[in-house]
Amino acid sequence: MPDDSRKLITIVTEAILEVELCEHLEKLGATGYTVTNARGSGHRGIRDAGWSSSSNVRIEVVCKEEVAQRIATSLRDNYYNDYAMIFFESDVRVLRPEKF
Amino acid sequence: MSVDPVILFFVLGLVAGLAKSDLRIPPAVYDLLSTLLLITIGLKGGVELAKSPLAGVLPQAAGVLAIGFILPLLIFPVLRAFARFPRADAASLAAHYGSVSVATFAVGVTFLAERNVAYDSQLPLFLVLLEVPAIIVGILLARGLRSGQSWGKLLHEILLGKSIVLLVGGLAIGWAAGPAGVQPLEPLFFDLFKGVLALFLLEMGLIAASQAQALRTKGLPLIVFGVLAPLPLAAIGACTGWLMGLSVGGTTLLAVLTGSASYIAAPAAIRIAVPEANPSLSLTASLGVTFPFNIFVGIPIYYSIATALHQWGG
Numbered sequence: 001m002p003d004d005s006r007k008l009i010t011i012v013t014e015a016i017l018e019v020e021l022c023e024h025l026e027k028l029g030a031t032g033y034t035v036t037n038a039r040g041s042g043h044r045g046i047r048d049a050g051w052s053s054s055s056n057v058r059i060e061v062v063c064k065e066e067v068a069q070r071i072a073t074s075l076r077d078n079y080y081n082d083y084a085m086i087f088f089e090s091d092v093r094v095l096r097p098e099k100f
Numbered sequence: 101m102s103v104d105p106v107i108l109f110f111v112l113g114l115v116a117g118l119a120k121s122d123l124r125i126p127p128a129v130y131d132l133l134s135t136l137l138l139i140t141i142g143l144k145g146g147v148e149l150a151k152s153p154l155a156g157v158l159p160q161a162a163g164v165l166a167i168g169f170i171l172p173l174l175i176f177p178v179l180r181a182f183a184r185f186p187r188a189d190a191a192s193l194a195a196h197y198g199s200v201s202v203a204t205f206a207v208g209v210t211f212l213a214e215r216n217v218a219y220d221s222q223l224p225l226f227l228v229l230l231e232v233p234a235i236i237v238g239i240l241l242a243r244g245l246r247s248g249q250s251w252g253k254l255l256h257e258i259l260l261g262k263s264i265v266l267l268v269g270g271l272a273i274g275w276a277a278g279p280a281g282v283q284p285l286e287p288l289f290f291d292l293f294k295g296v297l298a299l300f301l302l303e304m305g306l307i308a309a310s311q312a313q314a315l316r317t318k319g320l321p322l323i324v325f326g327v328l329a330p331l332p333l334a335a336i337g338a339c340t341g342w343l344m345g346l347s348v349g350g351t352t353l354l355a356v357l358t359g360s361a362s363y364i365a366a367p368a369a370i371r372i373a374v375p376e377a378n379p380s381l382s383l384t385a386s387l388g389v390t391f392p393f394n395i396f397v398g399i400p401i402y403y404s405i406a407t408a409l410h411q412w413g414g
Contacts, residue, residue, distance in 0.1 A: 082375035
């Protein structure tokens with residue numbers, strides 16, 4: 001029985017970072033990602049997606065724990081100071097572990 | 101003279117936003133509206149450019165391009181010295197105010213149309229030329245010449261941004277097709293221009309209202325800068341236009357361009373290239389203060405300046 005437990009990481013950040021960040025994630029070892037448009041409010045104020053400068057995206061990646069760790073460290077070092085961004089991870093089980 | 105209805109749509113958006121109405125223009129519709137505006141301005145310019153020899157325009161184009169590089173260099177030291185803004189924020193504001201606003205230009209065009217004042221065909225080209233240089237200078241002012249991020253990627257972001265592609269594309273298509281070729285497109289792009297602009301300004305009002313919160317917290321310096329900066333900047337544009345021999349309409353529009361502040365191209369590029377600059381600072385000043393100032397007060401003033409220059413100078 002192969003190990004089917006993986007990490008699901010979720011990043012909510014400024015839409016302007018989408019392209020750059022997705023490239024970055026793949027370089028760090030993510031095999032894929034899912035992006036959805038998002039809106040909400042946090043300590044950087046309401047980001048209501050009314051137009052491009054105030055829209056957010058939610059990027060999700062399912063990956064091995066070490067990749068999740070690498071991504072977390074890299075985001076903290078490169079983006080946390082200057083951009084509206086949150087990151088969290090959770091444990092998930094996947095159907096086809098060879099994909100992730 | 102009565103207020104132009106397109107400006108009343110801006111007021112409607114502003115009031116609705118401030119009153120927290122649930123009125124929203126879906127982002128996809130906003131994108132379509134701005135696409136239509138940009139293509140229309142480009143097409144119109146292209147068709148007009150096709151009628152006149154291009155060689156005469158080139159020296160003027162070079163002059164306008166130079167203005168684009170100079171404006172941010174004038175704004176930056178003022179912000180550093182008098183308002184004591186941090187380097188990154190001052191550079192960001194310099195990029196926003198050196199660059200131009202297409203919406204302000206569009207309102208300027210309808211202002212002239214209301215008064216049956218013609219403008220020179222090269223103005224849409226000047227719009228394109230003024231959009232980019234200030235952003236590059238702003239980034240250089242913030243980061244110096246050291247290259248933390250690859251310039252290739254940044255230039256791609258700046259030069260292939262949506263507004264540049266649509267404006268240049270519109271210009272090229274209008275130029276290639278000529279008046280007769282563009283005629284079948286007129287119902288969508290030219291006849292609907294004012295309606296599209298009205299809806300676009302409705303959304304702009306909503307966006308400007310959303311800046312009100314930031315204005316309340318960071319207030320005074322931004323309001324002072326947002327109101328005071330456009331006048332001298334527009335005066336530079338007006339004098340340049342007059343010296344280049346533009347008509348009253350063209351001089352007015354060049355003043356509108358230099359007096360306006362970017363809120364689409366500059367914020368996107370600066371956010372990526374100068375992440376330490378506070379984005380709400382420049383956006384609030386440009387959208388929340390300068391844009392409304394220009395469409396209510398600025399444009400009529402720039403028109404008077406242009407008229408006075410032409411009367412005085414003959």
